[in-house]
Amino acid sequence: MIVARTGNEAMAEAMRQINPDVVAAYPITPATEIVQLFSKFVNDGLVDTEFVPVESEHSACSACVGASASGARVMTSTSSQGLALMHEILFIAAGLRLPITICLVNRSLSSPINIHCDHSDTMASRDAGWLQIYTENAQEAYDTTIQLVKIAEQALLPGIASTDAFIISHGMERVELIDDKEVPKFLGERKLNYSLLDVDNPITLGPLDLQDYFFEHKRSEIDAMDNVLPIIEKVQKEFGDKFGRYYPIVDEYKMDDAEVAILVMGSTGGTAKVTVERMREKGKKVGLVRARVYRPFPKDAMTKALSKPKVVGVMDRSDTMSTLGGHLYNDARSILYKSDKQPLMKNYIYGLGGRDISIEEIEAIYGQLFDIQKSGEVDKDVVYFGVRGE
Amino acid sequence: MKKEKEGWKDLPIGLVLGAATCLNFETGDWRSEKPIWDSEKCTHCLLCWIYCPDSSIIVKDGKVQGIDYKYCKGCGICAEECPPKVKAITMVREEK
Numbered sequence: 387m388i389v390a391r392t393g394n395e396a397m398a399e400a401m402r403q404i405n406p407d408v409v410a411a412y413p414i415t416p417a418t419e420i421v422q423l424f425s426k427f428v429n430d431g432l433v434d435t436e437f438v439p440v441e442s443e444h445s446a447c448s449a450c451v452g453a454s455a456s457g458a459r460v461m462t463s464t465s466s467q468g469l470a471l472m473h474e475i476l477f478i479a480a481g482l483r484l485p486i487t488i489c490l491v492n493r494s495l496s497s498p499i500n501i502h503c504d505h506s507d508t509m510a511s512r513d514a515g516w517l518q519i520y521t522e523n524a525q526e527a528y529d530t531t532i533q534l535v536k537i538a539e540q541a542l543l544p545g546i547a548s549t550d551a552f553i554i555s556h557g558m559e560r561v562e563l564i565d566d567k568e569v570p571k572f573l574g575e576r577k578l579n580y581s582l583l584d585v586d587n588p589i590t591l592g593p594l595d596l597q598d599y600f601f602e603h604k605r606s607e608i609d610a611m612d613n614v615l616p617i618i619e620k621v622q623k624e625f626g627d628k629f630g631r632y633y634p635i636v637d638e639y640k641m642d643d644a645e646v647a648i649l650v651m652g653s654t655g656g657t658a659k660v661t662v663e664r665m666r667e668k669g670k671k672v673g674l675v676r677a678r679v680y681r682p683f684p685k686d687a688m689t690k691a692l693s694k695p696k697v698v699g700v701m702d703r704s705d706t707m708s709t710l711g712g713h714l715y716n717d718a719r720s721i722l723y724k725s726d727k728q729p730l731m732k733n734y735i736y737g738l739g740g741r742d743i744s745i746e747e748i749e750a751i752y753g754q755l756f757d758i759q760k761s762g763e764v765d766k767d768v769v770y771f772g773v774r775g776e
Numbered sequence: 777m778k779k780e781k782e783g784w785k786d787l788p789i790g791l792v793l794g795a796a797t798c799l800n801f802e803t804g805d806w807r808s809e810k811p812i813w814d815s816e817k818c819t820h821c822l823l824c825w826i827y828c829p830d831s832s833i834i835v836k837d838g839k840v841q842g843i844d845y846k847y848c849k850g851c852g853i854c855a856e857e858c859p860p861k862v863k864a865i866t867m868v869r870e871e872k
Contacts, residue, residue: 481790482790482791588794590794590795591792592791593791593793602782603784603787603791605784606784606789
């Protein structure tokens with residue numbers, strides 16, 4: 387069925403069709419709508435979900451941990467400060483290997499207070515042991531939400547599917563919905579080999595774990611991250627075979643003969659694709675790489691993609707505050723350390739606090755990348771693009 | 777001989793352990809002071825049993841039988857809570 391939906395509406399529809407056992411959530415702009423719409427589905431009897439309207443995101447994530455440990459399929463939604471308030475529980479969910487799914491809207495972290503898009507919220511939680519998939523539009527947000535539930539349950543890892551604040555979350559788009567009956571069929575039942583509620587086989591969950599075993603448990607968690615990419619690929623393929631929409635781990639656009647390329651995440655991927663098309667019409671050999679799966683970082687696919695062009699401009703909608711530039715830039719540089727096909731690389735920090743990025747601006751970045759290709763030199767590794775006073 | 781500890785591949789996924797694993801963790805060796813229970817003075821009010829944080833007061837049929845030194849950490853709460861007129865528990869320095 388083809389409908390008009392905002393990103394938030396699309397994610398809420400996905401949650402309705404997934405029909406999770408438990409949703410515990412607290413509202414926060416710009417993700418409020420997702421759980422607001424979902425609570426209406428609960429009220430209207432369209433889902434069987436136990437909806438827990440908690441008093442904070444810390445409690446939301448904690449309730450999700452308890453529910454997931456009991457064997458339930460659990461989802462929540464948040465943004466920015468809400469994710470920051472969940473922070474300590476994020477690590478607990480991952481350490482306990484609980485496949486909770488968060489429908490997240492990327493919004494700047496305070497201060498200054500701001501409700502618009504950048505990626506500083508999820509980037510600040512990138513080491514928590516959660517899968518992170520950044521989407522480009524409402525359709526991908528909807529599809530990824532459904533895929534991620536299955537990926538998380540197979541990998542026994544929690545995951546975040548995210549959209550860009552307002553740009554995707556509140557932008558109305560054409561979205562193809564899957565038939566209501568097909569989504570539960572695609573997901574199947576959550577299988578688990580233990581349950582907190584099985585009184586005949588009592589277990590201890592989350593015990594104190596000191597010098598003698600903590601390291602082994604962490605190593606096992608790292609191993610799950612090491613092995614999740616094939617699971618993501620498999621679920622993406624199953625999804626494509628069934629519903630006709632295929633997604634890659636790393637989204638490459640016109641990269642085969644690209645001389646210069648941009649690496650980007652989220653909705654800017656869409657803007658950059660239009661830019662690529664316009665420049666290609668003028669005969670410019672430009673390409674685009676979009677990091678869809680960011681955690682774990684898909685080093686092989688990314689190395690392959692980034693080894694093709696001579697120059698790569700990495701666009702980060704967040705800064706590491708380490709003087710080393712953005713998050714994506716640091717990961718991308720790191721994986722190319724041993725590559726014999728290192729492109730010249732420049733980092734563009736852009737769009738903080740929701741500052742718009744236009745096709746013309748991205749065209750200007752491509753222009754600078756061509757200049758770098760010509761001179762063979764990167765004058766400045768990290769630049770702040772679109773900020774006044776530079 | 778001590779049992780070899782498992783490598784990470786042999787552990788159950790997700791920090792799941794069997795139940796009541798604290799029984800394998802004998803906390804009695806943490807003790808620097810040891811509670812001595814006097815069966816003559818004890819009135820079996822069970823305050824020590826209620827307050828003991830390590831379930832180390834052994835009780836049978838409503839009567840105190842003694843102290844489980846395998847798990848007693850020597851915190852002294854039992855001696856503190858034993859009513860002043862009874863004083864059936866005294867703490868003495870652990871000597872080895």
